[in-house]
Amino acid sequence: MRERLAQIPKPMRENLITFGIVVVAFIVMQILISLNMLSHLMTGLLVPLCVYVIMAVSLNLTVGILGELSLGHAGFMCLGAFAGAFFTKVMENVITFSLFRFILAILIGALVAGVFGLLIGLPVLRFRGDYLAIVTLAFGEIIKNIINALFVGLDDKGFHFSLRDSLSLGMGEEGRVIINGAQGIVGMPRDSTFLIGTILVIITLFIVLNLINSRDGRAIMSIRDNLIASESVGIDVTRYKLMAFTISAALAGVAGVLYSHNLNSVQATPRNFGFNMSIMILVFVVLGGIGNIRGSIIAAVVLTVLPEVLRGISDQRMLIYSVILIVMMIFNWSPKVLEWREKHSLKEWLSRLRKRKAKV
């Protein structure tokens, strides 16, 4: 068994461990639910957890693998959320098989977010570092604000758009408002489940991890490590930057669809899709270790669950949260701690145990 495991190349072995963690976490949660050991609050947190994990993993593709700082990731999530929800709302009575409709909604959310990622990436990726961060930040806010002011209605003549109010849509008697400005989309069928969320997390991981360990992934990482050298060996820098940015945006769109179908109504508020959300996702990525996909998952889960667990001691909640942030930061980034982790890792411990056994 051990020999067969050792035959698998190292990156693939690491990926299998990551997938294993997700599957085990899913099974444990299911057991806890069936044993009624999970509070109502925690059960409600399961789908958002999947959303944040997908967001963190996809942002890590831009920040950790491509090496460009993006502060507008929530904007792509917003686009996906509304594109998917819009489709579901329009098709609510046309496609009654909800799983099929939801899968289509996910694909549409990914497509819309991906197309916008491409369109925005084209001019924006000419910037580097701080400039790119500022432009993506602005983009995220613009998307959120436009959708917040958008009115879309549907009647027998087709779609009507307005940026003023629902009356100016000028619809016929039978018309219904689908996106109602700041009130967003209401009466959503709640199609998201923890199972679908977990499957989407696994698909996201599959795409991102396989991309990293392929010809395209190497090209993307070479740009991160040294742009000039990358060009000098004939890498099409613009193309690969766009590829990474677009895939990252499309996956954020998927997270958005999952998010919007977990709610009765979806609005583009600053709390949902604003700057704070982008920063929170970035915090997951940075704390989990930039470029470390498994770390992103763990950080997203820990930092989402933590505030809920600490709700009981609400006075000290933010204090404890920030202390844990600092501790995680030290644990993941301090060279001394990294050295210590290297020495006392589970792998080292196991191999020492094995050696001792061999001696006996």
Add this chain to the structure above:
Amino acid sequence: MSLLKVNNLSISFGGLRAVDQFNINVEKGQLYGLIGPNGAGKTTVFNLLTGVYRPNEGIVYLDGKDITNKKTMDISKEGVGRTFQNIRLFKKLSVLDNVKVGLHNRYHYNSAAGILRLPKYHRIEKEMNEEAYRLLSVFDLVGEAQMAAGNLPYGKQRKLEIARTMATNPKLLLLDEPAAGMNPNETKELMDTIKFVRDEFAMTILLIEHDMKLVAGICEELTVLNFGKILVSGKTSLVLADSRVITAYLGED
């Protein structure tokens, strides 16, 4: 037949004429040296040849083809490979992956094959690995294949940079101060490597160097730059004996 032919290449930065009417003619299979004091414009010439800068005037022919205003990426595809004065490796990637990035334009499969792990992915990756290991063994780097490139000792980093460039299958290799920062032993080893590359791959090499021993040891012809202009050019032994070159390096009496 000449592989690299440059006519009247010039570029100015503001009021400074960094390279002025630069001409060079490198024959196939030649080991050609470009020398000159600090700030003479040697690296600028390399940057012009590889499309990092656009020249104000002049034409660059590679193998008879005009490559003057092409992008860096396309010039690499045309067959000009280069290394850098301050080593530029993909530090976080493994030594093997550094070479595989160099192989990027010689082995193709599309993104879908990569993400879905189609049979084509496995087949091409295997070919890439074989070719990469072949190159690594030429440069004596097989033992470090899985190491992060940034953790290699200095001398090996230089070698890896050359290996990565060779992976692009260039016609012309530009080496920018390959011996910079090396001790005499490492320099000696590097000289052997450069000669070996020239013979093994029948490569044409143009190199910038400060180390006179290295230049005198391996280059057949030299061009000396000073303040952006060509001072002397010709057979190595003749150029190094030229009084103007000595003056440019050591100053006047």
